[in-house]
């Protein structure tokens with residue numbers, strides 16, 4: 001059996017090695033390391049895949065969130081609603097820009113922003129809402145957009161974990177994650193569902209004016225070189241990364257299918273185990289399983305993780321400390337938020353190995369090792 005990893009980037013590379021090596025060498029030969037042709041090609045191809053007008057590449061997913069928020073023209077002290085149960089970047093950029101993160105609770109089943117909690121958190125100072133499509137499934141966007149639109153508040157979707165996921169409205173319309181709000185912000189960090197071989201990110205929008213603003217902010221606030229209109233940042237996707245990502249984009253649907261197949265295997269293995277809650281799949285939504293995250297009931301989580309570690313099986317807690325309880329937010333009133341579902345989940349979740357190269361032998365070994373511990 002091949003060793004089990006949370007993410008197996010090496011096997012995935014080897015499956016595409018000659019194609020990727022050629023693309024990288026072509027960039028080296030062209031020496032167009034910054035803004036070379038593959039950057040535009042990849043952006044166009046991704047825009048086509050997503051069905052969105054503009055894909056604006058940048059240096060990483062954190063920058064994508066930051067630049068999108070900068071483009072909305074908020075004022076210091078403005079409130080931005082976001083879940084606490086997320087990777088820290090989502091909330092960090094809000095505070096970095098001197099806006100106030102207002103943490104809301106998540107739905108216990110989907111792990112994503114609870115629309116009721118959003119409704120209760122809106123004040124006249126609310127100037128943006130940032131839902132996170134955690135673990136690869138889109139939040140309840142139909143309700144979140146209805147609340148946002150009723151108050152004319154822009155939505156920035158953090159789709160770093162959900163690229164390629166489909167969201168279906170009650171009327172049957174389907175959209176890709178990140179193309180529903182004013183902006184989508186994603187990451188091409190190597191372990192993400194569409195990952196480069198280094199850092200990368202992108203912002204999606206259908207709005208021409210906002211796209212121009214994002215482009216300007218990402219390039220030191222300049223439309224015309226050396227003429228700077230606003231204070232911006234330097235955030236670019238390297239040509240080498242774009243060339244690699246363009247090849248991997250062609251395999252994204254296969255990667256998603258492989259992840260979903262592994263998720264189905266886990267689902268079936270744990271179906272009759274009452275101490276394990278498998279991930280809920282919202283009706284008509286295509287979950288892309290960035291993570292496969294179970295909830296434990298009456299199981300010592302640390303002991304389970306240690307047991308698995310002893311058998312060569314990694315397992316991770318995403319995320320052990322929710323954002324509102326992080327030291328970094330103590331001056332932002334983080335601790336004052338009461339988020340029972342977030343607190344509940346952070347003590348019970350465990351993410352299992354999930355990637356595009358898991359085979360049945362590995363899955364059988366992982367699931368039987370877990371059940372052996374849980375049922376003992």
Ligand SMILES: *Cc1c(COP(=O)(O)O)cnc(C)c1O
Nearest residue numbers: 060061062087089160161187189
């Ligand atoms: C990975 C991730 C980010 C940040 O992406 P980077 O490319 O690492 O900056 C933001 N939000 C979520 C939910 C993520 O998983």
